[in-house]
Amino acid sequence: MATARLVETKAQLETAEPPAMTLSPAAEAKLRELLHQRNIPNYGLRVFVAGGGCSGLQYGMAFEAQPREFDTVVNQNGVQLFIDPTSLMYLRGASIDFVDSLMGGGFKIDNPNAVSSCGCGHSFRTKDSASTAEGESCGSGCGCHS
DSSP states (O other): OHHHHHHHHHHHHHHOOOOSEEEOHHHHHHHHHHHHHTTOTTOEEEEEEEEOSTTSEEEEEEEESSOOTTOEEEEETTEEEEEOHHHHHHHTTEEEEEEOOTTOOEEEEEOTTOSEEETTSSEEEOTTSOOOOTTOOOSSSSOEEO
């Protein structure tokens, strides 16, 4: 009987959908710090995708008190992410990291759905979105990368 349960558990794990988004330990710690500094400990971080940027789509983030209707809510160790359904189509499986360096730091999104991104990391495109022609400048000065 124990073998049957092990097989069933393995089959369930293989078909499980990946998390909508994840946070690195550094991003989780930075978000906790920001929420504490702003005295909004129960807020969540809205992560969204909007049209614009040099690659066609751009990331956005904002603190919000509560999720909206139809949002996907990711709770990672008490830190909440709110993602609307349209943005989730572009962000599923992405991870957020926080990088602090001499050249500047900030939140960085590693998005497996992006086929190219802007050098600054704030703009991206997917295989289904409109794109800048190869070798053509995107005009922002930050450099587009495929």
